[in-house]
Amino acid sequence: MQIQRRTLAQEVAERLIQGIISDEYRIGDKLPIEPELMKMYGVGRSSIREAIKILSIQGILSVQQGVGTFVISKNIQESLETQITKAEINEVYEVRSLLDSKIAARAAVHRSEKDLETIKMYLDLRDQFAKENKALECYQADINFHISIAKACGNTLLKEIYRITSKHILRTFESSHNNNTDSFKLSQKIHTDLYKSIENKDPDQAARIAQLIVEKVY
Incomplete structure (x- = not known):
């Protein structure tokens, strides 16, 4: 039993958080679509979706079906x-x-x-x-x-x-x-x-x- 490492989804979530903190993504901005995010971070679709789910639960992102994923908060608490x-x-x-x-x-x-x-x-x-x-x-x-x-x-x-x-x-x-x-x-x-x-x-x-x-x- 090895001590667990961060998953790819967690790493993507951290990268997105860094982008939000640095104003690469501002409140109200729409994130790039999934294929673009996959290419940007070099991960698969499931990792992107899980990362977005993590940040949605934290109240940082909002997923609007058929419209896109939006930044709704910068109130990011450290894990x-x-x-x-x-x-x-x-x-x-x-x-x-x-x-x-x-x-x-x-x-x-x-x-x-x-x-x-x-x-x-x-x-x-x-x-x-x-x-x-x-x-x-x-x-x-x-x-x-x-x-x-x-x-x-x-x-x-x-x-x-x-x-x-x-x-x-x-x-x-x-x-x-x-x-x-x-x-x-x-x-x-x-x-x-x-x-x-x-x-x-x-x-x-x-x-x-x-x-x-x-x-x-x-």
Whole structure:
């Protein structure tokens, strides 16, 4: 399970937003027709339509059947992903610290056998790569371990927030751990304890252990 990247539609939506902000497209302007947009952005029809749908939901564009698509607002709020990317890392860690115990407790209640298999797979990879001193692979396995717990929690919004913050934290792993896996070896046991608490459907224990991991109490 790789950390997800932006879709083509999201990239097109971002490009359109940039055009609106820079007054390439003003309020009341009609966007070029689909074939022209496809050519401009080098994507297929489905990506263009999805991008327009994204911006229509945000109240930036209005689609008038048989007439065209019009810019109706420049009141563009940054996406959660963009805001987190710009945030200070201590702010990102604070968000994670508020979420971890809650997510772990919910995962203990809602996890499926398939969820457990995925969590265990990344737990084992984390251990393997740490022992082999394969730093980047170890960091990725650790992130995927926690994301798989978030996916098991049964709350789509919590999972998405956690996924986005994890992308930012992965970058700090790469810059702050200096290609070293010692701390991951040290914390493998407590991560195993977290897995077992979820396996045993013990939400209180899962929440407690998740908080200890956040506080780096190994």
